Amino acid sequence: MSGPTSARAFVRSGTALTVLALLALAGVYVLALGFTPIEARQGPAQKIFYLHVPAAWSALLAFSLVGLSGGLYLWLNDRRLDRFAAASAEVGVAFGVVMLTTGPIWAKPIWGTWWTWDARLTLTLFLFFLFVGYLALRAALHDPSERARFSAVVGLLGLLLVPFIHLSVYLFRTLHPQPIVLKPSAPSLPPEMLRTLLISALVFLLLYVGLVTIRYGLALAEEEREERLDAA
Amino acid sequence: MPPDNAGYMVAAYVVTAVILVGYAVSLLARARSAVTGNSVKREA
Numbered sequence: 001m002s003g004p005t006s007a008r009a010f011v012r013s014g015t016a017l018t019v020l021a022l023l024a025l026a027g028v029y030v031l032a033l034g035f036t037p038i039e040a041r042q043g044p045a046q047k048i049f050y051l052h053v054p055a056a057w058s059a060l061l062a063f064s065l066v067g068l069s070g071g072l073y074l075w076l077n078d079r080r081l082d083r084f085a086a087a088s089a090e091v092g093v094a095f096g097v098v099m100l101t102t103g104p105i106w107a108k109p110i111w112g113t114w115w116t117w118d119a120r121l122t123l124t125l126f127l128f129f130l131f132v133g134y135l136a137l138r139a140a141l142h143d144p145s146e147r148a149r150f151s152a153v154v155g156l157l158g159l160l161l162v163p164f165i166h167l168s169v170y171l172f173r174t175l176h177p178q179p180i181v182l183k184p185s186a187p188s189l190p191p192e193m194l195r196t197l198l199i200s201a202l203v204f205l206l207l208y209v210g211l212v213t214i215r216y217g218l219a220l221a222e223e224e225r226e227e228r229l230d231a232a
Numbered sequence: 233m234p235p236d237n238a239g240y241m242v243a244a245y246v247v248t249a250v251i252l253v254g255y256a257v258s259l260l261a262r263a264r265s266a267v268t269g270n271s272v273k274r275e276a
Contacts, residue, residue, distance in 0.1 A: 011263045018256050025252070029245060043234035048244040055248070094255040098248050105244040109237035211256060214263050221266035 007224065010217030017210030024203040028196070036196045048106040050196050053181075054204035055098035056124075060162055062092025062208060063131055067159020070152030082148035083223075085155055087215035089134050091208055096128040111175055119172035123165045130158050144226070 032050040039046035066089045073081040103121070104114040115121065134154045141147035164171075169178045181187045187194050 007263075008267050011260075011267055014263075015260060018260070022253060022256065025249075029249075033241075033245070038234050040234055043236065044238040044241040045235075047241050051244060051248045090259075094251065098251050101247050101251070102244045105240050105247070109235065109240050207252065207256075211259060214256075214259050218259070218263040218266050221263070221269075225266070225269070 007217045007220040010220060011214055014210050014213030014215075014217060017206060017213060019210075021203055021207035021210050024206060028200045028203050031199065032196050036192055037190070039193075042110055045106055045109045048102050050200045052099060052102040052106060053197060054201040055095045055102065057201055058204040058208050059092050059095035059099050059128075060165065061205075062088045062095060062212075063127060063155075063158050064162050066092065066131070066134070066155040067157075067162075070155030071159075073148055073152045074156075079144070079148070079223075082144075082152070083216055083219040084212070085151065086138055086219055087212045089131050089138075089151075089155070090215055091211045093128070093131050093135060094211070095204070095208070096131065100125065100128060116175055118174040118176060119168040120165065120174050120176040123161060123168055127158060127161045127165060130154070130161070134158065144223070 028050065032047050036047065038044055066085045069081045069085040073085065108114050134151055137154060138147055138151050141150060168174060169176055180189050181197065189197065
């Protein structure tokens with residue numbers, strides 16, 4: 001399958017998945033706000049956690065996959081990998097915006113400040129800007145092969161940052177809470193809160209797949225237009 | 233008694249919905265425009 005038919009198929013299936021994910025996200029809102037207990041010490045603001053953490057996980061997953069597919073592109077020279085990397089980077093930046101806005105909104109009532117320049121927050125902000133730069137680089141380069149190679153290198157550099165961000169709460173003194181699920185021991189969260197968090201994470205994952213599928217279809221359509229312009 | 237900070241929670245949930253729905257709608261509009269534009273030009 002190639003050309004507009006293929007691009008249209010990706011856009012259609014991505015749209016169906018995205019609509020399903022957004023409806024499921026509405027369900028997560030109901031579950032989190034109406035059926036998950038209020039944490040005694042932090043109050044209602046703790047419920048921001050059910051959006052902030054899945055958004056952070058999805059953004060880090062998206063950025064990791066950009067790096068992995070970039071590395072594979074440099075090895076296999078397959079354009080599908082470059083298209084996927086571009087799609088994953090853009091969706092990762094969208095999730096990154098959610099992570100970087102909900103984090104300070106939680107921090108203000110809990111820490112008493114919107115932002116602090118500790119290791120976890122600073123590295124995460126740096127990773128976000130790196131992928132904004134990745135998208136700007138892609139937009140500035142017109143040769144498809146050059147664009148794919150240069151952006152693959154930037155994506156790989158971003159991938160190197162991801163483990164540091166996860167481990168930063170152990171390596172440095174930081175205000176940011178330590179992992180409560182992604183750690184060697186059992187999750188330290190009451191069952192109702194853990195259930196809401198995991199459901200939300202699955203919904204964010206579904207949304208990631210839907211949005212990346214649409215963006216992949218868009219990249220296919222744009223490539224076809226570029227090829228037509230080059231041929232003219 | 234938990235602290236009364238529900239306003240922050242509401243703000244975060246609204247901001248998240250605006251960002252995600254806004255991005256999904258704009259992405260879909262760009263994709264549809266690219267796909268339809270290509271088909272129209274191909275037929276022409």
